Amino acid sequence: MPGRDADRDARRLADQVAQAERLRPLPACQDAENPEDKKRAGEAGPDADQCGRPVAGVKHLRREESADAEHRDESEDQRHQSHATDVHTGVHRIQDPAEQVAHHHRDQQQAAAGDQADQEDRIGYAHRGGLSLRPPHGILERGAGEPNQGDRELTDFAKVDAYIHDHLGDWLGELKELCAVPSVSARHEAIEPCAELVASMLGRRGFDTEVSPTDGHPIVLAHADGANRKRDLLFYNHYDVQPPEPLELWESPPFDLTQRDGAVFARGSKDDKGEFVARLASLDALAKAGGGYPCRLTWLAEGEEEVGSPHLPEWVEKHRHELAVDGAIWEEGGIDAQGHPLITLGVRGLLYVELRVQTISRDAHSGQANLLPNAVWRLVWALASLKGVDERINISGFYDAVRHPSPVERDLLAKLPSQEENIKKEYGIDRLLLDRRGIDVVAATFDPTCNIAGIGGGYQGPGSKTVIPSRATCKVDFRLVPEQDPYDIETKLRRHLDKEGFEDVEIDVLGAERPGLTKPDADLVHWMAETGEAVYGKQAMITPLSGGTTPTFLFTEHGVPVVAPGVGWGNFNRAHSPNEFMRLQDFENAIRHLARLTVRFAEG
Template identity: 55%
Template sequence: MRPIERRIDAYLSEHLDRYLEETARLCAQPSVSARGEGMVECAQLVGRMLEAHGLAVRIFPTPGAPIVYGHADGISPRTLLFYNHYDVQPPEPLELWSSPPFEPTLRDGALYARGACDDKGELVARLAALDAVREAHRGSLPCGVTFVVEGEEEIGSPHVVSFVQEHLDLLRAQGAIWEGGGIDPEGRPVLTLGVRGVLSVELSVQTLTRDAHSGAAHRLPNAAWRLVWALASLKGPDERVRIPGFYEGALPPSPLDEELLEALPDYEELERQIYGVREFVRGLRGKELNRAVFEPTCNIAGLTAGYQGPGMKTVLPARAAAKVDFRLVPGQDPNDVLVKLSAHLQREGFGDVSVQCLGAMWPAKTAADAPFVALAARTGAEVYGRPALLVPLEGGSTPIYAFAGPLGDLPVVFAGVGYWDNRAHAPDEHVRLQDWLNGARHIARILEGFAAL
């Protein structure tokens, strides 16, 4: 370990308590974008935090939640961009939390709170890395840094595209560290290089002006059955999506992707333990589960119709609705899928089923042989003492596309404070203190080496 890295690590360890207090303060501020709770207050808090860490800050209003921007120059003209978000998922069901979600609690070597990992704890870890590198360089940064901290990631980032397009001059960078990242169950650093796109829609149908007695089911149309039949037309038992043209443009994994997928561990047994799954989709086993991420999907996220309370109610529902999302692989376009979905329903005789688009994101993927990826992998191996795992594509979606293309094919990697059971989006979300510290050490080393790329 070089002397400068020792100074960085020592600084982070010595100031860990202060950064945990800062994380707790941020997590104590509710910022639930799904219901617009505390967004302005949290944006202002984030702005004050960035200023306290030596960044020049601007807060940009949007039709939704504000976007917080921070920048600091470095010795090199190169700039590293950090993307984070201050919004969090709703904490419900509250009864499943061991401690209140907005009252951060330290126990068993971890900080528990909504946002402790996703994404407030991660943001503070990156600011801590910034401090440590600046301290090791006696007040200077080796390269410039730009922070973009938005407040609508958890609801599909509806305003980040226009923000980027309107402020390209402020966002010029040569690499980006995205929110997320961490270690696998064996303690190996996991660097994600790509994400799928997503199209989220609500399908709804109304067959009557009001609910009716189920004794009229022999003559009155049932909205629930109508919707179920429409949903059944979207995908078959073989898991293939039946919308004509849905797979057009979908790119298979490249030869390099195939190598990376083969190098990933087999997590089948772990997933069986976590989810209690008896059989995976299409009978997949072993490393087939890793490769399946290159298959686009159609998922029913929620259904509502009629009476669903305790006991029995013989009702014929007048209205039914379903939330459906399509995860898309590189080469697919959510706008194109939306058009094809509507045309399919019309063609199949379901023209009465309305389609409302709730949000869309495009796929994005960084080349695994990019020098920036090599830097992140090398420094990850140094921090964790294990070779880094490169994941060419993960199943989720995030607005990388909004930055990567407009900023000139910007290379993007995930490197963070997570592990496989942080319970992000679920009750008892937490970040382990050692993971937080190692995540900050990793970010600091990437920042330290970025100027020389």
């Protein structure tokens, strides 16, 4: 989501967080101290993992996919080459037709050699059981964030998990390479090279990859086949990052991924390059140790998420036929402070406007303030007409389309822990806005907002200057709830300003997204919960509506459910702030979760 807390004060609080929740190094086998586990480890047969836990089943790999996965190391040179030569082509395909033929030929040979192993996996998968929805008794007593497969019988995920554990260093190497490309979208920096690198990373994993132009930054679109060709899972990521400033607050260079304290630090280490590489890793693990890609896969990686995805909706509409998927894995997932995997069903919409006033042709001496209209005053009065201290938005008709939480949503809200104390502590305040408490805190997302994100006009330097500002601007974001529509709100905003006598206040729409909602009873939600609970050993926390905005509506409005397993850890990752980090334990768990969810999704 664009615009989180790039503030110099972030450091102090982040340090407090780090002190409170000391970053733990990733334990190799965290459950080893559990006597019950030790006993099980002693009894463990060939289907048990190194901690003695039973392992889950793995689906067989289709021949092409296996070979495409093998192709990974070979494509290293190709990546560099395409990176170097195709930076400015706009559209190109990493895997050209001639290359595909060659790959197919290699695939045939490799598939023949791997037949025996494939056969075993296929048999193993066929008669092993599915996943349980509820975590087993005893799991909930484990610590937050500790790897745990649950106690499902007869799975092959031990092999997948072991592969993941053994290859973390490789993927962190890829993440380092990706973070080294400073793809700051707000400044249009290193955008094309980063798109090319993302495309090549997908290409070397067998994806048919396209760097597709938009009126802004290119979008990487990629497709791969998988065992179940009737199911298609979409991964949404973004390859752009927030600016790294203020640079002086970074403890290691922002674009040089650095490992310390059980975590890796860099701009994008979590948001969103860490997420991206975790997904690649889960596919590698499935390809190498889990039998291959279990279904068709579609990848959409955009380069303008941090500036509000201005060109994504139009591009998605144009490419709708290539995006006919059955489910989508979005960004921004992870666990909460207590280690519960998070599921977010909906996001709010957004109308982001810049309001502008110009009253006189140039700034004037304030000795003439009785005679000349002041642009800042005009803007202040216009803003004050929008919302008063009671936080009620006074735009006529603003609340018309707002629907209250449904009974199911109310039940989900009631189960969520109130973040009241956490938020108060994090922002150093004694009470929340309007003195919200308890369920009102978690239910607050069902109220739309009118937020001034920034304002500026006249003299802002040190000391005094006596001017009448000729111009003033501010940025206002409205977070919209189901069923509000941003363009409807824009119309009503214009009408309101005119009615209140502020015809001179211009509106420039910088962003418009509708709310996106996945149904609570969608299968994907169910699978996300059960696989998450299996990995994290804690019940999933389901948030019916997030406070933020991300354009899931582009898919949810077409009936595609959207969930987001991921590498996040509460609000602690300092995304958008100096010293952004991803914990290694969250990285590993997310990969394991993604692998399980992808397999489960493929089963349908």
